[in-house]
Amino acid sequence: MRHKQQGFSMIEMMTVLVIIGILSAIAVPLMHGYQVRAKNTQSVSDVYHLYLFENQFYDEHHxxxxxxxxxxxASGLLSKNVTLADGSVVLFEIRNLTADVQVAVNTDNxxxxxxxxxxxxxxxxxIAFDPDAQDGYHAITLSGSFASSSIPNSTSGNDLSSYPVFHQ
Structure with a gap:
């Protein structure tokens, strides 16, 4: 009489574990890359929104x-009282920025x-943007903590020409 085999053999179990290990070794780096691209997309979005608000403010106040x-x-609200060149004080406020993205704007004097x-x-x-640069967003590698000094000072020329163009 033949004895019926129940369960999996050790070879079968080890084969399944090896296949799972190979798939994990491929999937984890891909997932990390997708997460970084998603975070950089959030930065692009916030930089773009801030640029739109800055332009609207400039149109009104020069x-x-x-x-x-x-x-x-931390909530994403950017609210700041600004003293203009004529001495008047105006509120600059943006409510729709991403909470997990830090932003900075450098202006000239x-x-x-x-x-x-x-x-x-x-x-x-x-992710940096200069309207004087006609080639879009640029990528600056962070060294240290993020501050206004992490991005170039603003001039009337292309201030991002020494940084690579950002490709998503």
Missing amino acids: EYVPIAPADKQ THQTLVIGGLAAGSDTI
């Missing part, structure tokens, strides 16, 4: 607003040009 990372609250940068939590790439 000045851009310098922004330090500390100006943005007369607040007529700007460079905007954004850094998502968990990323080491600052």
Whole structure:
């Protein structure tokens, strides 16, 4: 009489474990890459929104607003009283920025040009935008902690020409 085999043999179990290990070794780095790209996309979105708000403010008041990372609250609200060149005080406020993205805006001394940068939590790439540069967003590798000094000072020229163009 033949004895019926029940369960899996050790060879079968080891084969399944090897296959799972190979799939994990492929999937984990891919997943990390997708997460980094998603975070950088959040930075692009916030830099773009900040640029739109800065342009709207400039259209009304003829000045851009310098922004330090500390100006943005953890909720994503950026609210700042700005003293204009004529001495008047105006509220600059954006409510729809991503909570996990730090932003900064550098302006020149007369607040007529700007460079905007954004850094998502968990990323080491600052996404920067200069309207004077005709080639879009640039990638700046973060060294240290994010601050206004992490992005170039603003001039009337392309301030991001020494940084690579950001490709998603």
